[in-house]
Amino acid sequence: MSQITPRPSLRKISSYIPGKSIESVRREFGLKEVIKLASNENPLGASPKAISVYRKASKDCFLYPEGSSPELRKALAKFHKAPQESILIGNGSDEIIRLFCEAFLDENQEALTSQYAFIRFRQQSMMMGARIIEVPMKNWKLDLEAMAGALSERTRLIFIPNPNNPTGTYNSQKELEKFIRHLPPAAILILDEAYYHYARLEKDYPDSIPLWALRLPNVAVLRTFSKAYGLAGLRVGYVVSNPEIVGWLDRIRMPFNVSLPAQRTCIAALQDARFVSKGVSLNLKEKMFLEKAFSRLGFEVVSSACNFIFAKSPIPGKELFQKLLKRGIIIRPLDEYGLPFYVRTSIGRRPDHLKLLRSLESILK
Ligand SMILES: Cc1ncc(COP(=O)(O)O)c(C=O)c1O
Known part of the structure; x- marks a missing residue:
């Protein structure tokens, strides 16, 4: 042994x-x-325009990328009308979920999410030795009222996948507004919006970046290039949040977490609405x-x-x-x-x- x-x-x-x-x-x-x-x-x-940029960028694959993906952050800052310091690029939004857990969770602390929520929240929170609280769903939807009731002084992270994978359900702007009123100042609400582009067809789906991520000190929104942009293989996701939170994540990010072809391709993909x-x-x-x-x-x-x-x-x-x-x-x-x-x-x-x-x-x- x-x-x-x-x-x-x-x-x-x-x-x-x-x-x-x-x-x-x-x-x-x-x-x-x-x-x-x-x-x-x-x-x-993927977008043919993005693929063409990828082909051209591939000749620079012998170079280390710029570590903090500044050009992509600049493009996203313009796209979201957000300061560049409020954006961090990850090796998929998966990496950012992990960074949140590594930066903000410790033993004796809690991460709150829902039963049947995207499984990475549980795995990454438990990896840090934190307790993960999974509140039962109601009709396959996250029960935000019950989740508000499960907040405690030990809660550090709250994961709300909106919409959720695997159930495909979402919570409305009103439901989230109510939940946010209960948000403890020491906890960060992470809205994982991997399926944003599909969900935004629903009338009551919130535009969470201008509504909350850019206004409140402790709300973060995750988006990805893997779904509607068709770039899952490149592994690029991002978070928009308070620059202070972004700064803590940036300290522990891998130095060259996103390749140069991936950074350039995502800029082109972003522009192909x-x-x-x-x-x-x-x-x-x-x-x-x-x-x-x-x-x-x-x-x-x-x-x-x-x-x-x-x-x-x-x-x-x-x-x-x-x-x-x-x-x-x-x-x-x-x-x-x-x-x-x-x-x-x-x-x-x-x-x-x-x-x-x-x-x-x-x-x-
Ligand atoms: C809800 C949710 N969040 C995050 C991810 C991770 O996406 P990626 O790491 O490709 O950005 C997925 C992938 O399927 C997902 O379904």
Whole structure:
């Protein structure tokens, strides 16, 4: 037996289970054609303008990037009408979730979130030895009233994914305004808005950066280039918050956390609003199509404000996942969330959906 001992808090967490990759399914099942609807990636790929910048920038890959991504921060500052010091760029918003935990959580302190909230909040908070409080959901939505009741003098971070992955539900501006009235001054509210571009079609969805992140001392908003911008593989996300909070995160950020091609490509992606709205419109159309088709097949579909469908399956989620894998379709079972009958399916393009529906019909008949 080895004498190696990790920090005790590491024994309580397990590795993140990502969506299965196309390559691994090709290898495992000897399939040529594989459809991935498991990680909420953009079915349109990335903006051609952004890809062209990426190609040009790739010739500079021998250079270290500028560590704090100043040009991208400048572009985002202009985009959000925010001071540059209130923005930090991360290696995906995932890195920023981790930075928040490393900077602000310790043993005997608490992070507050919801049952079935994006699983990274729990893993990263527990890594720091902090206690994670997960307040039960109400109708698959975060119950912000109950969460306000769970705040304590030990609360340091509050994670509100809006909308949430995997449930796809969101909380309204009014609900959040009420919650924010209870926000203790020593706690930071982190609004994780990975699916912002899809959710903003909802009338009562808040424009949280001008409303709160730029006005209040302890609210942070996370956004990502992985979804509507179609750049998940580049790993870029950002936070907008009070410069004091951003400053603490910056102290512990890896020195060169975002590559130079990634920084430049995101600037181009940010400027291609047409690409984003094309993807959002396609998503809306395909979401309505899939929600109806899933319901017809006996799934209980929860209304989604995202680019994925969350639904109760007529058979255990893992069984459905395995059967679809053999047919070259990857979806996401949700056992790791304690939801063995639920699945999450990313919204893609119509031909992929037709193939998925044909397979579901034959599996469930
Ligand atoms: C709610 C939520 N937050 C954060 C992330 C992480 O995104 P990224 O690290 O790609 O920016 C995801 C990814 O799926 C997500 O669903």
